[in-house]
Amino acid sequence: MFTQLSYGKSINWIMFLVPALLLTTKNVSIAFIALSILISIVYLYKNWDRLTFSKFDLVVTLCMSFYFLGAIPITVYDGTTARYFQGGIRLLLCLPLYFALRTYRLQGDLQFRRSLELGVLVGSIGTFILACYQYLILGMPRVDGFLFSINFGYLACALSFLGLTLSFKSKLKTLLLIGSALSSIAVIFTFTRGAIFTIPILLVILALFNLKQIKKRYIMGGIVAFFLVVFTLYKASTDFKNRIDYTSHELALIYSGQVGESTSSGYRLQYWQGAIEAFKASPVIGLPYKQREEINHQLFLEGTISKGASTITRGHAHNQYFEMLATNGLLGLFSIFGVFIIPFIIFSSHYFKIKSNWSLSAAIFVCGFAIFGLTEVPLTANLIGSFYGFMLAVFFAIIASEKRNKSVY
Template sequence: MTLFDRGRAAHFNGIVLFLVLALLVSTPVRVHVLIALLALYAIAYLVVARESVKLSALDYCVMAILSLYAISHIPVFWLSGFSWRYLSPGLHMVAVIPIYLMLRHASPAISLTRYRDYMEWGAVIGALGAATIAIYQTQWQGGYKADGFLFHINFGYLSCSLLLVCVALMHGSSRKIILALGVLAGLAATLLSISRGAIFVIPLVLAMLLVLNFSRIGALRVTGAVIGFIVLAIISYATVPMVKERMDFTVEEFSSIAEGNVEAAISSGGRLQLWRAATEAFKERPSIGLTYDEREAFNHELVDNGVVTEWVLGVSRGHAHSQYFETLASGGVIGLFALIGYLIIPGAYFLSRYVKDPENTYALVGVTFSAAFALFCLTEVALQHEMIATYYAYMQVVIFVLALVYGRQGNYS
C-alpha cells in the first residue's frame, strides 16, 4: 500500500469525515481547515492517478453543481470592484471538487461498513460535544443562549444537522441506542441555542422522514413517534425557561404581524422587511441583482418612500437573513437558477434514489441533510459562512459517493 493508492485515500477521507462531524461545533477548530488539508492530498492523489482517472457525465454534473455558487456571483464580484466577499463561499465549495474526484476514483476501496462507523460515531460524538458546551454555557455560566465558538444561529443549525444525521443513520444501524443518545444531545444543543430557524426545522424534517418511511415503520409506530414528539415539545416548553421565553416571543411576534404591526415584531417582522427590501433590489436589476453597496443605498430610498422602516438601515450590506432572498437581491435570476442547482437538486436526487431503493441508508441521509439545509436557508444566509459552505459541500459529495457505492454504480472499471 502506497500513500496515494485507493485504499489509503478512502481511509484518509474516512478519518476526516469522522473528525469533521466530531469537531464541528464542539471545539474552536474550524473544520474547513481539515477539509482543506484533505483537498491538498486529493490533488496530489489525482496527479499520481491521472492516467486511470476517467470522468463521466455524472462527474461533470457534480463539478458544475459545486461551481454554481461561485459562478453565479461573478457579475456582482465584477461590479463591486472585485470584492472577494462575493466569491469566497462559492470558492470554498469549488475546493471540494478534488475530494469528490478522488472519492469517485477510490470508490472500489470504500468499505460501507467502516464508513458507517466513521459517520455514526462522528455524529454522535459531535452532538454530545455540542450538548456539553450548550449546557455549560447556559446552565453553568448562566448565559441566555448557547453559541459554542460560533454565532448562536449557526451553532443551532450545525447542532441540528448532527441531530438529523443521527436520526437518518438509525435506518439499518446496529447502534440505534447510541444514535438515539446523539439525537437527544443534538436536540438539547439546538434548543439551548434558541435558534428558531433550527428548532422549527426539526419537526418538519422528522415529519418528512415519517412520510417517506410510513409503509416500513407502520401506522402504530408513526402515531407513537408523533405523540412522543408532542410530549417532548410540551416538556421542553414547561421545563426549559429559555425555550418557553423564545416560543412566547414567537407567538407574540406573529400576533403583531397578523395585526399589521410589523415594526413591533423586531425579529420576525425585521426579517419580513429585509425580504421586502431584497425583493425590491431584485426588481432594480433582475438579471444579476445589486452589489452590497448598491443595496445599502437603495434601502435608504425605500425608507424615504415608506416601503420599509429605518430599522432596515441598521443591517449592514442589506443582509436579507435568507439564502433565497439574499440570492434574489445579489444574484438575480442567474443566482436563483444556481441556488436550485446547489441547494435543491441534491435533495431531489437523493429522494429519487431512496424512493427507488428504500434500503439505501446513504440516500436517506442525503435526503435528510439536504432538506435540513434547504430549510435552514429560509431564515438565514447559512451558506455565506465559509465553514458552513465547505461543510455542506463536503458532506454532500461524501454522502453522494456512498449512495452510489451502495447502489453499485459508483465504481470505475
C-alpha cells in the first residue's frame, strides 16, 4: 500500500536526485520528475477523500494550465502538429505533484529541505567538474554538457541562485555558497551571454529584495567585485575577451543600422520583428508555423529583414514572450501571466509579508527564467521546461503550506 511514509521517502529522494543529476546526466532528471508525477497521481488516488480545493489551488491550477490551454486553438487550426503543446504540457503534467505535496503536507510532516539543498550542492559541484572537463581538458570553445550551450548556461545559472538563496537559512550555508560560485563559473565557461548577463541582474534583484537587511557597503562591494571579475576575465581569457568584443561589434552594427550583419543579436531583433507581424496578422489565437515562415519570407522580400533571419525554422522568435504572442495570440499573453508574472507576484508578496526563505528562492528562480526568456524560448526545451514545472509545483506547494502556518524544512 502506498502510505504517507513511502510517499515522503520517495519525494525526499527525488528532491535530491533531480537537481543533483540535472546537468551531469543526459535527461535522467526528467525520468525522476516523471516518477514524481506518477507517484503523486497514485498518492492522490489513494488519498482522494483527503483532497481539498481552495482559492489558492485554483490560482495555481490556472498558472500551470494557461500555457497548455492557450495552445489548443492554434493546434486545432493548424491540424498538422501538436508541437504547440511543447511548452505548456510539461507545466500541466506537474500539477499532480503540487496537489500531492500540498495534501501530504496537510496530513503529515514533509521535511525535504535538506534533500533539496544536498541535491543542489551535488548538482553544482558536478556541473562545475563537467564544465572544467569540457573546457580545460577537451578544449571545447563553449561547454554544453549534454545540451546546447545556451540551455546548459541557463540551468547552471538556475542552480547557482537556488544554492545562493537557500543558503541564507541553511546549516549548509558555506557549502551552498561555494556550490553557487562553482555553478556561476560553469555558466561563464558556456560563454552564453543570456545566462552570463543574468547573474548580475539577479544579484541586483536579490539585493533589492533584501535592501533593508543588506548594508550599502556590501552592495557597492558586490558591484565592484563583479566588474573586477569581468575585467580580470577579459584580460586573462582569450575566449571571454573574444565574446565581449563580438558583442561590442554586434551592438556597433545594430547602432549603425546594419542589423542584418549582426548574425546573433541582430538576427534576434529581426526574429522579434517577424513575431510581431505574426501577432498583428492573427492577434486572437496566433499563427501556425507555416504562415509565420511565410510572413518572414515576405518581410525579406520587402527588405525589412535579412535573408538569413527570414529562413529560421517555424518562424522561431528566440524570445519566450514574442514566441507565445506570435503562436498563441492574446491567449499567449494570458500564458505569460500564468507562467511568469503571477507566480512572481505570489512568491514576492509572500516573502515581503513573512520573510520566508522559500518564497525568496521561488521569486528569484522565476525571475531568472523570465530573464532567460528574453533571449530564447527555454520552456519549450525538454529538460528546462520539465525542471521549471517541477520546481514551480514544489514552490507553490510550500507556499500553500506556509499560508496555513506550517513551516517546511
